[in-house]
Amino acid sequence: MSRFVVEGSNRIDGKIRVQGSKNGVLPLLSASVLVSGESVFKGCPELTDVKAAINILTYLGCRAEQKDGVICVDSSGADKFTITEELMREMRSSVVFLGALLGRFGRAEMSAPGGCEIGLRPIDLHLEAMRALGAVIDETGGKLVCSCPQGLKGARISLSFPSVGATENILLAACTAKGETLLINAAREPEIIELADFLNACGAKISGAGESVIRVEGVDKLCPCEHSVWQDRIAATTYMSAAAVTGGRLELEMNRPSLLLPVIELFEKTGCVIDIKGSKINIKGASRLKKFGIIRTMPYPGFPTDSQADFAVMASVAQGTCTIVENIFENRFKYVSQLRKMGAQIRIENRVAVIEGVSRLSGANVVSPDLRGGSALVVAAMCADGITVVDDIYHIDRGYEKFEEQLKILGVKIKREE
Numbered sequence: 001m002s003r004f005v006v007e008g009s010n011r012i013d014g015k016i017r018v019q020g021s022k023n024g025v026l027p028l029l030s031a032s033v034l035v036s037g038e039s040v041f042k043g044c045p046e047l048t049d050v051k052a053a054i055n056i057l058t059y060l061g062c063r064a065e066q067k068d069g070v071i072c073v074d075s076s077g078a079d080k081f082t083i084t085e086e087l088m089r090e091m092r093s094s095v096v097f098l099g100a101l102l103g104r105f106g107r108a109e110m111s112a113p114g115g116c117e118i119g120l121r122p123i124d125l126h127l128e129a130m131r132a133l134g135a136v137i138d139e140t141g142g143k144l145v146c147s148c149p150q151g152l153k154g155a156r157i158s159l160s161f162p163s164v165g166a167t168e169n170i171l172l173a174a175c176t177a178k179g180e181t182l183l184i185n186a187a188r189e190p191e192i193i194e195l196a197d198f199l200n201a202c203g204a205k206i207s208g209a210g211e212s213v214i215r216v217e218g219v220d221k222l223c224p225c226e227h228s229v230w231q232d233r234i235a236a237t238t239y240m241s242a243a244a245v246t247g248g249r250l251e252l253e254m255n256r257p258s259l260l261l262p263v264i265e266l267f268e269k270t271g272c273v274i275d276i277k278g279s280k281i282n283i284k285g286a287s288r289l290k291k292f293g294i295i296r297t298m299p300y301p302g303f304p305t306d307s308q309a310d311f312a313v314m315a316s317v318a319q320g321t322c323t324i325v326e327n328i329f330e331n332r333f334k335y336v337s338q339l340r341k342m343g344a345q346i347r348i349e350n351r352v353a354v355i356e357g358v359s360r361l362s363g364a365n366v367v368s369p370d371l372r373g374g375s376a377l378v379v380a381a382m383c384a385d386g387i388t389v390v391d392d393i394y395h396i397d398r399g400y401e402k403f404e405e406q407l408k409i410l411g412v413k414i415k416r417e418e
C-alpha cells in the first residue's frame with residue numbers, strides 16, 4: 001500500500017493546469033464502443049480509473065491505448081458484450097458500458113459495479129430505463145444478463161432522481177435506438193453536456209443536454225471524431241481549497257471556469273479573493289478563513305457532493321461554526337473520523353455535519369477512506385502543524401493525476417512512500 005507523508009504549515013504558491021475530468025472521460029470512453037472506427041480523446045488524465053476503462057475496452061476487443069494524454073480507441077474489432085466481474089469491480093463507472101454495449105450489440109452481460117463506498121449506490125434507475133428502451137434484463141446471482149429481442153426502441157423515460165450515470169446510460173442506449181427518446185428529469189451535470197457534444201459530433205441527434213428534458217432522435221450509425229476532454233471541476237476545487245486553508249496563492253489554467261460557479265461564491269464567503277480572466281483563475285486565501293454557513297449538496301448546478309470534504313476541511317480551520325448537509329450519498333462522511341484525529345471539531349448526525357472551526361489542526365496518521373475524502377485529508381495535512389501520514393492513497397490515484405507532483409510545484413512538502 002502507498003501513503004503520502006506531508007509536512008504541514010506552508011503556504012501554497014504557484015500555477016498549475018487543471019487535469020482532464022475523470023467523470024467526463026469515463027462515459028466518453030464507453031461511448032467509443034458505439035462508434036465504428038477510431039475515436040481520439042485529447043487531454044485525458046492518467047488515472048487508475050481511466051486505466052480500468054481502457055482494460056475493459058481492450059477486453060471487449062477494441063484497440064485502446066493512452067499516450068501523452070491522448071487516448072485512441074478503435075472499436076471496429078469489438079466482439080464481446082460481456083465484462084468480467086474482476087473488471088467491473090475496478091470502478092463504479094463500469095456500469096456506463098451497459099448502454100453502450102446494448103447500443104452496439106443489443107446484448108450485455110456484467111456484474112454489479114465497484115467503486116467508492118460512499119453509499120448503497122443502487123443501479124435500479126439504469127435498469128428501469130434500459131427496460132423502457134426494450135432491454136430484457138435477468139438479475140440472478142449478482143449478474144446482469146441483458147438482451148434486446150426486438151432491438152432498442154426510443155421511449156419516454158422519467159427519472160425519479162436526476163442520476164448522472166443513469167442519464168449517461170440512457171443517452172448511450174438511445175442515440176442508436178429506433179425512434180425518439182424523451183428523457184425527463186435528466187441530470188444536468190457538465191459531464192452530460194460533454195457526452196452529448198461528443199455523440200452529436202459523431203452524428204447523434206441529442207438536444208437539451210444540460211437541461212432537465214433531453215430529446216434523442218435515434219440514428220443508424222455513429223462516425224468517429226476527435227474530442228478534447230473538458231477539465232476537472234472537482235479537482236480544481238480541491239486545489240483551490242488548498243490555497244484557501246494555507247492562506248496561499250494559486251493560479252489555475254482552466255477553460256470553462258463557469259463550471260466552478262457552484263463553489264466560487266462559497267470560497268468568497270470565507271474571505272478568499274478570486275479573480276477570473278479568460279481561462280486563468282486566481283485565488284488568494286485569507287490569513288484566517290471566515291465561516292461559510294451552511295452547504296447542502298445537490299445535483300448540478302447545486303453544490304457538488306464531490307466537493308463537500310474539501311469544504312469540511314476549510315470549515316475545520318475557519319472562524320465560527322459551519323454545517324454541511326449531504327443529500328446525495330448516505331455514507332460520505334467517512335473522512336470525518338480521520339479529520340478528528342487531526343484535531344477537527346466535527347459532530348455528525350445522520351446526513352448533517354456540524355463543524356466548529358479550530359485555529360490549528362495537527363499532524364496525525366490517517367487513512368484515506370475514499371477518493372474525495374482522501375484528497376481532502378491531504379489538503380488538511382498541508383495546513384496542519386507537523387507531519388501527517390495519509391495511508392491507502394490508491395483511492396486518490398483513481399481521480400487525481402500526479403497529485404503529489406502538482407502539489408510539489410505549488411511548494412507543498414509531500415512525498416509518496418510505498
Ligand code: UD1
Nearest residue numbers: 023093121122123124125126163164165166305306328329
Ligand atoms: C456520479 C459521479 C460522482 C458524483 C455523482 C453525483 C461519475 C463517475 N461519478 O456518480 O463522482 O458524486 O455523480 O454527482 O461520474 N441512485 C439510485 N439508483 C440508481 C442510480 C443512482 O438510487 O440507479 C442514487 C445514488 O445512490 C445516489 C444518487 O442517486 O444517492 C446520485 O447518484 P448518481 O447521480 O447516479 O451518481 P453516479 O453516476 O454514481
